[in-house]
Amino acid sequence: DQQVKQNSPSLSVQEGRISILNCDYTNSMFDYFLWYKKYPAEGPTFLISISSIKDKNEDGRFTVFLNKSAKHLSLHIVPSQPGDSAVYFCAASKGGSEKLVFGKGMKLTVNP
Amino acid sequence: DVKVTQSSRYLVKRTGEKVFLECVQDMDHENMFWYRQDPGLGLRLIYFSYDVKMKEKGDIPEGYSVSREKKERFSLILESASTNQTSMYLCASTIWGARSQETQYFGPGTRLLVL
Numbered sequence: 001d002q003q004v005k006q007n008s009p010s011l012s013v014q015e016g017r018i019s020i021l022n023c024d025y026t027n028s029m030f031d032y033f034l035w036y037k038k039y040p041a042e043g044p045t046f047l048i049s050i051s052s053i054k055d056k057n058e059d060g061r062f063t064v065f066l067n068k069s070a071k072h073l074s075l076h077i078v079p080s081q082p083g084d085s086a087v088y089f090c091a092a093s094k095g096g097s098e099k100l101v102f103g104k105g106m107k108l109t110v111n112p
Numbered sequence: 113d114v115k116v117t118q119s120s121r122y123l124v125k126r127t128g129e130k131v132f133l134e135c136v137q138d139m140d141h142e143n144m145f146w147y148r149q150d151p152g153l154g155l156r157l158i159y160f161s162y163d164v165k166m167k168e169k170g171d172i173p174e175g176y177s178v179s180r181e182k183k184e185r186f187s188l189i190l191e192s193a194s195t196n197q198t199s200m201y202l203c204a205s206t207i208w209g210a211r212s213q214e215t216q217y218f219g220p221g222t223r224l225l226v227l
Contacts, residue, residue: 009152043116043202043218044155089154098143098162098206099170100216104154 003027004092006103015112019077023090023103026071030092034100035064035075038087047088048075080110115139116219118203123224131190133222135203143206144186145216146170146178148199155202161186193226200224 005024013019023033031052036044050057050064050073057064063076077084090103119134135144145160147170157170159178167178175197179187186205190197200223206216 006154041121041220043204043220045218046216091155098216099157099160102147102155104152 001026002104003030004090004101004103006088006090006106008106009104010107010109012109012111013080015082015110016079019075019080019084019108019110021075021077021088021090021106021108023073023075024071025073025092027092027094027101028071029094030101031095032093033064033066033073034091034093035062036089036091036102037084038089038105044089077108080108082110082112084108085110116203116205116217118201118219118222120222121220123222125190125193125224125226127194127226129190129193129226131193131224131226133188133190133201133203133224135186135188135205135219136184137186137203137205137217138184139205139207139217140183141205141207141217142183144180145204145206146176146186146188147202147204148172149202149221150199158188193224195226198224198226 034049035047037047038044048062066073087105087107089105091100116137146158147155161167161180177189200221202221203219204216
């Protein structure tokens with residue numbers, strides 16, 4: 001039972017344009033959501049997070065939007081850069097637990 | 113700088129062998145995790161530990177065991193390796209407490225091939 005879903009396996013965008021990565025979740029108990037980025041041959045690194053009490057969190061070029069009623073979150077990268085090419089994982093947790101539930105990941109390719 | 117190291121980047125083992133994957137973190141973190149990453153399946157939690165000698169099963173513990181004798185070290189053990197355990201194994205650690213998830217630091221991974 002996939003509680004965190006990233007339904008698109010890949011996305012390709014041009015440098016300078018916006019990248020929008022989507023994530024859906026099914027467990028209404030999740031109250032904290034994160035995005036991790038992973039380059040080949042490296043471990044994932046934390047990118048940005050959002051609490052369920054907010055609907056938007058911004059950090060430089062990265063913004064995460066949360067729509068609780070739709071159980072949907074998205075990561076916007078503006079402007080996209082070739083160095084953003086990586087696999088992005090959406091993750092969620094509930095009730096202060098240190099355990100994370102990850103999505104399957106989505107490969108982003110930013111073309112120069 | 114936080115560092116999580118894994119004993120091997122690549123391993124090739126034969127079916128039935130006992131395999132040890134070691135993970136060491138240098139930040140005095142209480143929590144440590146073992147995941148496996150497979151194409152199309154994302155990261156799945158195998159086991160985690162919130163203290164020395166403490167362990168809890170994750171989502172896919174079958175075929176694995178773990179050991180945490182020291183705070184900085186968390187070992188994943190494949191008692192009898194099978195081909196379906198061919199995967200990328202990722203170790204992570206984090207501090208104890210609420211909202212520590214974003215500080216879940218990952219090691220570089222061990223790519224295990226079981227023949």
